[in-house]
Every structure is written in structure tokens, then in C-alpha cells.
Amino acid sequence: xxxxxxxxxxxxxxxxxxxxxRQFLGICPFLGVSKELxxxxxxxxxxxxxxxxxTAVTWPxxxxxxxxxxxxxxxxxxxxLVIAALVQLVEIALKKFMPPLYNALGVFLPxxxxxCAVLAVTIANIDSGYxxxxxxxxxxxxxxxxxxxxxxxxxxxxxxxxxxxxxxxKGLPITLVAAAILSLSFFGFNxxxxxxxx
Amino acid sequence: xxxxxKLSILTKGIxxxxxxxVLVLGTCPTLAVTTQASNAIGMGLAFTFVLICSNIVISxxxxxxxxxxxxxxxxxxIAGFVTIIQLLMQAYAYSLYEALGIYLSLIVVNCIIxxxxxxxxxxxKPFDSFLDAVGMGIGFTLALLVMxxxxxxxxxxxxxxxxxxxxxxxxxxxxxxxPGGFFVFACLIALVNKISKGKAIRKKEFxxxxxxxxxxxxxxxxxxxxxxxx
Numbered sequence: 001x002x003x004x005x006x007x008x009x010x011x012x013x014x015x016x017x018x019x020x021x022r023q024f025l026g027i028c029p030f031l032g033v034s035k036e037l038x039x040x041x042x043x044x045x046x047x048x049x050x051x052x053x054x055t056a057v058t059w060p061x062x063x064x065x066x067x068x069x070x071x072x073x074x075x076x077x078x079x080x081l082v083i084a085a086l087v088q089l090v091e092i093a094l095k096k097f098m099p100p101l102y103n104a105l106g107v108f109l110p111x112x113x114x115x116c117a118v119l120a121v122t123i124a125n126i127d128s129g130y131x132x133x134x135x136x137x138x139x140x141x142x143x144x145x146x147x148x149x150x151x152x153x154x155x156x157x158x159x160x161x162x163x164x165x166x167x168x169x170k171g172l173p174i175t176l177v178a179a180a181i182l183s184l185s186f187f188g189f190n191x192x193x194x195x196x197x198x
Numbered sequence: 199x200x201x202x203x204k205l206s207i208l209t210k211g212i213x214x215x216x217x218x219x220v221l222v223l224g225t226c227p228t229l230a231v232t233t234q235a236s237n238a239i240g241m242g243l244a245f246t247f248v249l250i251c252s253n254i255v256i257s258x259x260x261x262x263x264x265x266x267x268x269x270x271x272x273x274x275x276i277a278g279f280v281t282i283i284q285l286l287m288q289a290y291a292y293s294l295y296e297a298l299g300i301y302l303s304l305i306v307v308n309c310i311i312x313x314x315x316x317x318x319x320x321x322x323k324p325f326d327s328f329l330d331a332v333g334m335g336i337g338f339t340l341a342l343l344v345m346x347x348x349x350x351x352x353x354x355x356x357x358x359x360x361x362x363x364x365x366x367x368x369x370x371x372x373x374x375x376x377p378g379g380f381f382v383f384a385c386l387i388a389l390v391n392k393i394s395k396g397k398a399i400r401k402k403e404f405x406x407x408x409x410x411x412x413x414x415x416x417x418x419x420x421x422x423x424x425x426x427x428x
Binding site: 021031184 | 385
């Protein structure tokens with residue numbers, strides 16, 4: 001496991017396998033919370049934070065608890081409960097010890113439990129056979145990819161608000177068309193990562 | 199009178215409150231697995247199975263589950279059924295299991311299932327919840343099938359794997375990729391908007407209430423949920 005391999009994992013998560021624009025994970029917050037840059041940033045930071053934390057907790061659970069006891073099939077149940085509990089704990093801890101951070105991120109935390117990107121990243125780590133450190137970097141890359149998509153899209157949405165689409169396209173449909181174009185632009189990153197150190 | 203109300207519970211999920219095209223919930227699987235019509239059917243059936251079972255169980259337990267911890271309870275029930283369908287698929291439909299991949303586990307966090315548990319199953323009798331789940335399941339499957347058909351026919355020039363004469367040689371492969379998914383979905387919703395105009399589907403009634411986090415998220419997080427609440 002070299003430094004280069006880790007950089008490749010992070011860059012792949014951000015650009016090539018972007019969770020939101022390439023794999024359709026976390027679409028609900030992507031469409032719902034991206035109206036204002038401030039909210040988009042807050043939500044994304046909360047997602048990165050929870051992704052890292054969830055990976056740090058679920059990977060050892062899978063490797064040291066479920067696999068040795070032949071309980072691999074409980075993965076889905078255990079992971080989602082761990083994530084739900086974790087989000088609650090983080091919320092309580094932030095409220096108690098870091099009120100400024102809680103004020104900034106607090107409203108987004110309950111939404112994250114049902115954000116499929118978080119569950120997906122923990123399962124993808126196991127499925128791809130990553131080591132613990134690789135898993136953490138994969139979570140970081142995926143989270144940063146979500147962050148990038150959210151920030152870019154909140155900028156795009158600012159312009160949509162000012163535009164005048166056909167009546168039936170007003171609202172959600174035109175937003176989705178914009179997402180399609182943004183997603184198209186991410187196809188330009190195909191192959192970037194493979195040649196990163198070539 | 200009573201009979202017609204049962205019927206309306208069943209049918210409202212199919213057209214009037216179609217979870218995908220009207221309520222705009224559960225967008226992740228809608229966009230992700232609709233590259234082939236057969237995948238869409240598989241996903242729809244798996245989803246319907248989980249929704250029916252979890253709706254019945256949650257409806258039966260609705261007086262036992264304490265209000266404060268209801269969301270974790272729902273998630274546990276749903277996750278249990280998702281595991282069952284995962285194991286069943288692994289045993290009897292392995293190619294489909296491979297094709298759906300991670301999105302099968304992600305049924306757990308599908309907002310439609312949690313939303314139905316929160317909005318319907320915890321307030322209604324098991325049989326009504328069953329009908330509601332059947333209707334919603336059919337609505338979800340149909341929406342997925344429509345979308346997958348469009349994407350497969352234009353993207354790969356096939357339908358359920360059967361080649362279509364002219365399109366087979368002139369396929370628009372971008373349709374099966376991510377941008378095509380967003381674009382087809384946008385067009386379908388625009389079409390629904392166009393058709394439903396005048397009949398006034400009041401999105402306001404759904405939007406946030408369909409979201410299980412609605413009680414906690416306040417206005418900030420949900421402000422744009424489901425698009426354009428007016």
C-alpha cells in the first residue's frame with residue numbers, strides 16, 4: 001500500500017466514480033439541499049464527517065465481529081443500525097461539546113441517516129476488499145466527491161432560478177436537466193486517474 | 199362506499215400518488231438500475247416485496263412501537279426484509295443479484311418505504327397497509343419499467359434483451375449512462391407536470407411529509423424536497 005495508491009483512491013472517488021453524478025447515490029440531498037451554497041457546504045461537510053466515522057466503525061465490525069462468526073449476512077442490518085446510532089451520538093456530542101459546530105451542521109445530521117451514500121460507502125469498502133486505511137481514504141474521496149458535486153450544483157441552481165424554462169419543465173425537471181449536463185461534464189474525467197502517475 | 203375506499207387505497211399509489219413520478223421519492227434506485235428493463239422489473243419486485251412485508255409488520259406493531267424510537271424500529275424491520283430478499287436473490291436469481299449490486303442493500307434507506315411506514319402503516323390497519331404497499335409497489339415498478347424501457351430502447355437498441363431493428367445499429371449509448379438517466383427522468387416528470395396540469399396534484403401535501411426526517415429537519419434541510427413546493 002503506497003502513497004500513490006491512496007491518492008488514486010481519493011481522486012477516483014472525487015472525479016471518476018463521483019457518487020452523486022456517476023453512481024446516483026445521495027440524490028435526495030443533492031436535489032433538496034443544493035439551493036443555497038451555505039446549506040450545500042454544511043450538508044456536505046456533515047456527510048464527509050459521518051462517512052469517515054461510519055467507515056472507521058463499520059470496517060472493524062465487519063472484519064473482526066461478523067466475518068469470524070459467519071454472520072456476514074447481517075451486514076445490511078448491522079451497518080444501517082450502526083450508522084443511525086452513530087449519527088445520533090454525533091448529534092448529542094456536538095450539541096454538548098461544540099455548540100458552534102452543532103449550530104452549523106445540526107440540522108443536516110438527522111437527514112444523513114437516510115442518505116444512501118453513507119451506507120453505500122461502507123458496503124463498497126467491504127465489497128472492494130479495501131484495507132482499513134484504504135477504506136478511510138475511499139470514504140474521504142467519496143465524501144469530497146459529494147462535496148464537489150453539491151458546491152458546483154448549488155452554483156448552477158442559482159442561475160436556474162433566474163432562467164425561464166417552458167411551463168412543464170419549471171422546478172424539478174429543469175433542475176434534473178442541469179444535473180444531466182453536469183454529470184456529462186464529469187465524463188471528461190474518464191481515464192484521468194489511471195494515468196495520474198504514468 | 200367502504201369497498202371503493204379500499205380500491206382507492208390500492209390505486210392511488212399507481213397513478214395519483216405515484217411514488218416516483220409524482221411524489222418524487224426514491225430517486226437513487228430509479229436513476230441507477232433503469233439501464234435495462236429486466237433490471238427495473240427485478241428491482242421493482244424486490245422493492246414491492248420489502249414494502250409489503252414491512253408495511254404489514256409495522257402496521258401490526260403500530261401500537262407497540264414507542265413513538266420516540268419509531269424510526270430506528272422501522273429501519274430494523276425494513277433491513278431484516280432486505281436481508282431476506284438479498285439471500286433469496288443470491289440463491290435463485292444470481293445474475294439479477296449481481297446486476298442490482300449495491301442498490302439492493304440500499305432499499306433499506308429508500309425514502310418511499312420509510313415514508314409509507316411513517317405516513318400510512320403506523321396509522322392504519324394491516325389490510326389497508328397491505329393494499330397501500332401493493333399499490334405503491336406497482337406504481338414504483340411501472341415507473342421504473344417506463345424509464346428503463348426508454349433508456350434501453352434508445353440506449354442499447356434492445357428491449358428486455360430483444361434487439362429492435364433500426365435502433366440496434368443506431369443506439370445513443372449516452373442514454374444508458376448517468377446523464378441519460380437524469381435527462382429521461384427530467385422529461386418524464388415534465389410530462390407528468392404537463393398531463394396533470396389543471397387536475398392540480400398538490401405537491402405541498404406530499405413533499406416534506408413523505409420524508410421520514412421531516413419531523414426533525416425543520417425547514418432548512420427540506421426546503422427544496424421534491425422540487426417546487428408552492
